[in-house]
Amino acid sequence: MKKLLLPIVLALTVSACAKTPSSIPPVAVSSSEYSNLSCKGLTKEYKDVSAKLEEAEEKQRGKVAGDAIVVFLILIPPSSMAGDYEADVARYKGEKIALERALGKKGCS
Numbered sequence: 001m002k003k004l005l006l007p008i009v010l011a012l013t014v015s016a017c018a019k020t021p022s023s024i025p026p027v028a029v030s031s032s033e034y035s036n037l038s039c040k041g042l043t044k045e046y047k048d049v050s051a052k053l054e055e056a057e058e059k060q061r062g063k064v065a066g067d068a069i070v071v072f073l074i075l076i077p078p079s080s081m082a083g084d085y086e087a088d089v090a091r092y093k094g095e096k097i098a099l100e101r102a103l104g105k106k107g108c109s
Contacts, residue, residue, distance in 0.1 A: 017064070018060060018063040018064045018066075018084040018086070019060070019064070019084075019086055020060070020061070020064055021056075021057035021060045021061060021089050024060070024086055024089045024090050024093070025090060025093075026090055026093030026094040026096075026097055027090045027091050027093070027094035028094055029091075029094035029095050029097065029098040030098060031098040031099070031101035031102040031105065033098065034098060034099055034102040035102065035105075037102070039103070039106055039107075039108035042099060042102055042103050042106065042108055043103070043108065045099055046096070046099045046100070046103065049092055049095045049096050049099060050096060052088075052092050053089065053092035053093060053095075053096055056085045056088040056089045056092055057085075057089055059084075059085045059088075060084055060085040060086065060088075060089050063084040063085065
């Protein structure tokens, strides 16, 4: 029984760690939310969302690194208690995809 306890605890601990930005799926966002914007407006919004996504991904990578260090030391991932930026990354990924679709529909280059 003791031989099984350590692998189970380790598996549960690792599964509670923060996800890497690349493993976070986007949230579905409709491109119709951006239908009222001009090409110039869409381009500006795309740049803004891309910058926000980059910032959220950087913060999430920090959580992943922090979890790895702390889990190694005390076996408790801090993101499981303090939270992470997964929801932000997913939302900005979805918005970026929706903006790309809106740009394509309007024929913006």
